[in-house]
Amino acid sequence: MSRRLIVEADGGSRGNPGPAGYGAVVRDAATGTVLAEIAESIGTATNNAAEYQGLIAGLAAAARLDPAAEVEARLDSKLVVEQMAGRWRVKHPDLRPLHERARDTAEQLGAVRYTWVPRARNAHADRLANEAMDAAAEGRPVRLDTAESPEPWEPVGAGAAASAEGAPGGGTAGAGADASAHGGPAAPAEGSGASEDPAPAPADAGAAPDPAADADTGAQPGVAGSAAATGWAAPDTSPTRLILLRHGETPLSSEQRFAGVGDIALTDTGHAQARAAARHLADSGIDAIVSSPLRRTRDTADPIAAELGLSVEEEPDLRELDFGAWEGMTFGEVQEAHPEELARWLANPHTAPFGAESFAEVAHRVAEARDRLLSRHARKTILVVSHVTPIKVLLQQALGAPPEALFRMHLDVGCLSRIDCYSDGPMVVRALNDTGHLTGHLA
Missing domain, CATH: 3.30.420.10 (Ribonuclease H-like superfamily/Ribonuclease H)
Incomplete structure (x- = not known):
């Protein structure tokens, strides 16, 4: 061989x-x-x-x-x-x-x-x-x-x-459809506020792109490298659409506590948010529903699947970051009890809290999960029900933004974000942290 x-x-x-x-x-x-x-x-x-x-x-x-x-x-x-x-x-x-x-x-x-x-x-x-x-x-x-x-x-x-x-x-x-980007820490936790926004690690500097590259391709306008790659105009292919839904409220998210791979139930408000999302997405042309296997995401995805008459595919790599011994603690409690470990974790995306999981590991597995979805459901609309860290990673990678961008995003529980993924490279963020469907509809 x-x-x-x-x-x-x-x-x-x-x-x-x-x-x-x-x-x-x-x-x-x-x-x-x-x-x-x-x-x-x-x-x-x-x-x-x-x-x-x-x-x-x-x-x-x-x-x-x-x-x-x-x-x-x-x-x-x-x-x-x-x-x-x-x-x-x-x-x-x-x-x-x-x-x-x-x-x-x-x-x-x-x-x-x-x-x-x-x-x-x-x-x-x-x-x-x-x-x-x-x-x-x-x-x-x-x-x-x-x-x-x-x-x-x-x-x-x-x-x-x-x-x-x-x-x-x-x-x-091959020149393929894989436009993902690894690297960079993702914001932690299921809560809002300080626990979601640790200090980022610096991004690697790269060689400057050649602005004249497309002039030598012999390709038609609209392929990667032209205006399509900037997000100003759509390429000449139909996108695969990712609708990203953060799960509904949990007891830990309402108290801004670290919630990783624990099987946490939704609150009554969280269930109402799931029902509101189901009503809102009923006419969205969704072809497939993919969910993290954790209980709070499945409990958010299942009412939508029932509304649309679809089954739910579980994708383990879309689970939340594993916070290990910090599960259930607030950011302040971790800072008080383990200041040195927390500082190392925030400074280096390859460092895992108490041997649990690092930001870099999450970024890598989430990108792989996305690539599988794009291959399996090409040119379809996919509802992805996941958690704050994986969704922020997907948005940051789609934007081609530095890791610092992760800590300038806020994702509410039950929010929707959207990404169009084109087969010749570009990804375009169409929405981020949309909560309009929740206002006045939590019944």
């Missing part, structure tokens, strides 16, 4: 054109182990040229490790992925030689397929590209040990990226 490798590649330019560099990582697909890292400054170049050179370097490193390997090359440049797949023409004269070099290098491997990923899933290569540019600017050697906490990674073939036959090297190429 052929060895399977993952190549993660990125490039950037500070000025476009300007001082440029690239980074590439080769991983073992089975374990995620880093087998090779490459980072190099390339002088003055455009973002697109740097992206291509990162891909070439990554493929060459994979070929040196095993010329017979099956490779999945992951890039956050849709331009490079689509051109390597043969779906977009290479019109710019400066990119044609790089495209040919990439094809020639790919042919040295057993098979190569190309996958578009959001920048947040390409953070290791992105850091290496920035390190190459920093090193050149500071007149020092490149340091390859710049990686911080390891990002979540996926085995070959994972994710929602679409594929097409005919890529160089005998493999497939």
